Amino acid sequence: MTFIVEIFPGLREMMNLHPVWVHFPIAFLSVFFLVDLLAAVFRSRALFVVANWLLGLGALGAVVAAAFGLQAALTVPHPPQVHEILETHRYFALNATALAWLLLIWRLLNRGRFWLVGRLFHSLLALFMVLNLMLAADYGGLMVYKHGVGVKAVPAWPPGASGHRHGSAWDELREWMHEIIPHSHAPGHEHHHHAH
Numbered sequence: 001m002t003f004i005v006e007i008f009p010g011l012r013e014m015m016n017l018h019p020v021w022v023h024f025p026i027a028f029l030s031v032f033f034l035v036d037l038l039a040a041v042f043r044s045r046a047l048f049v050v051a052n053w054l055l056g057l058g059a060l061g062a063v064v065a066a067a068f069g070l071q072a073a074l075t076v077p078h079p080p081q082v083h084e085i086l087e088t089h090r091y092f093a094l095n096a097t098a099l100a101w102l103l104l105i106w107r108l109l110n111r112g113r114f115w116l117v118g119r120l121f122h123s124l125l126a127l128f129m130v131l132n133l134m135l136a137a138d139y140g141g142l143m144v145y146k147h148g149v150g151v152k153a154v155p156a157w158p159p160g161a162s163g164h165r166h167g168s169a170w171d172e173l174r175e176w177m178h179e180i181i182p183h184s185h186a187p188g189h190e191h192h193h194h195a196h
Helices: 002-007 023-042 045-075 080-110 116-145 169-180
Strands: none
Touching: 023 045, 023 080, 023 116, 045 080, 080 116
């Protein structure tokens, strides 16, 4: 374990592995929904198979994320006002997990042979799963970003001090490209690079 922590120093600072795992099912299940819709619209067997894999990986990842999430609910300190948010987050996350497994089992049992009504119902269930997933993510983000659950507090800046600020993203990109692309300057042209 020490070896892993040396490679990934951020893991050492984490109170729980839920934030590491939760992004996999969010990505897999969201992309599954889109690919599955494309498979239905274009009647593509190849896209249907890709959607199956995405759903399977998302369903497995959701179980792992839920297990770490349930452990976090018991072990990560949180203020009393967050408890209701935590309960709502858990409700939507477990709904999304159950729906992912229901969809996966349905797909495996019927091997992709959908009647039109079954296909529509399947797509509605998939949409409902994604909505639950989005709500779970939103409530999880609310706990972290508003209430600081599971993260260390950022030290307060001393009065009168300002934090390090960057220019716009375009300014940063332009400066970076200027640094990596070979170029020459006209005589008398002053050129300044600043370090961060």
